Amino acid sequence: MIPFDYARPSTAKAAIDAVVRDKSARFIAGGSNLVDLMKRGVMTPEKIIDINALPLRGIARTGKTIRIRALTLNSAVAADPVITERLPLLAQALKAGASPQIRNMATVGGNLMQRTRCPYFYDTALPCNKRAPGSGCSALNGYNRMHAIIGFSESCIAVNPSDMNVALAALDATVIVQGPKGERHIPIADFHRLPGNTPQLDTNLQRDELITAVEIPDAPGFATTSLYTKVRDRASYAFALVSVAAALHIENGSIRDARLAMGGIAHKPWRLRRTEDYIRRQQPSIRLFNNAALADLKEARGHGHNNFKLVLAPNTIAQTLRTLAGLA
Ligand SMILES: Cc1cc2nc3c(=O)[nH]c(=O)nc-3n(C[C@H](O)[C@H](O)[C@H](O)COP(=O)(O)OP(=O)(O)OC[C@H]3O[C@@H](n4cnc5c(N)ncnc54)[C@H](O)[C@@H]3O)c2cc1C
Ligand code: SF4
Secondary structure (H helix, E strand, O other), rough: OOOOEOOOOOOOOHHHHHHHHOOOOOEEEEOOOHHHHHOOOOOHHHHHHHOOOOOOOOOEEEOOOEEEEEEEEHHHHHOHHHHHHHHHHHHHHHHOOOHHHHHOOOOOHHHHOOOOOOOHHHHHOOOOOEEEEOOEOOOOOOOOOOOOOOOOOOOOOOOOOOHHHHHHHHHHOOOOOOOEEEEOOOOOOHHHOOOOOOOOOOEOOOOEEEEEEEEOOHHHHHHEEEEEEEEEEHHHHOOOOOOEEEEEEEEEEEEEEEEEEEEOOOOOEEEEHHHHHOOOOOOOHHHHHHHHHOOOOOOOOOOOOOHHHHHHHHHHHOOOHHOOOOOO
């Protein structure tokens, strides 16, 4: 680990100013991802701006939305009565992630920004376009069991590892950020990026912008019929092979509305809009769900070790929908 300076500002403005002044400075929240990356030499900030003294904790209902401030712990969000009652999908996704100890350190802002778990990204002895742009992608012809089947490029086939982000994508969250030029609101669909030829960029957040909160529409129709399914190698403490966040609004035997997103298949949480359109205004049935599950995966392609995801992904979508509709 390289030597670094440390600062703990008490206002958002001071934190942002510190990052503007020093190009190698990085924010740190729970540290559960950044410190690992620093220990391995993958990220080498020369200055750490500890944001834990900023007044950025707590959850509030504000009119038609629920606002979660950026330093709220993953464990606190998952246990909060407003979240468990109004947005149980988010609580389920958070509880499926990491371990209780890590969820007690991890923050909402840090979770949004967590970096891929591609093993070559962590191994500084091997080429990786995300860590060292232009060096090559070791996963393309290497061990790629955990990697993307859609939205990838020749530069990078990594996936976004977060469970929370998949639920936020299904729930149409907005990320609120503050920078030197003021505040902006970024829809979650535009927050994370596809790799294209700039795989070093995971998100559209600028280096000098601070995430201050996430806002989610308070949608009671979806509150009770929602499910997060995570398929993984171990029952806990493992990243998703694939995951599905689903919320259905079923009324009078018909699917009035649906929100679906998938994790473990792409560089960003993958919203399943074609599947949503396929099942909207239809009566739930096993056949409907089996057909709908393929709608967003027509362009999916494996890289060898991860070919099993081409079957696992639609099966997991269909199974989640069957369970939600009581057809399992
Ligand atoms: C062993 C292990 C298992 C895990 N398993 C899972 C899992 O199954 N599912 C899952 O979803 N996650 C899992 N995680 C990841 C965990 O959820 C993340 O490490 C955590 O959410 C990161 O939050 P943090 O506050 O600790 O971020 P930090 O490590 O402090 O920061 C991470 C990044 O976010 C940036 N950042 C932090 N806060 C802000 C902000 N407010 N504004 C702008 N930038 C910010 C930092 O600069 C840094 O680049 C696991 C982690 C570990 C170590
Ligand atoms: S998949 Fe992406 S993160 Fe993994 S080695 Fe290739 S470029 Fe690096």
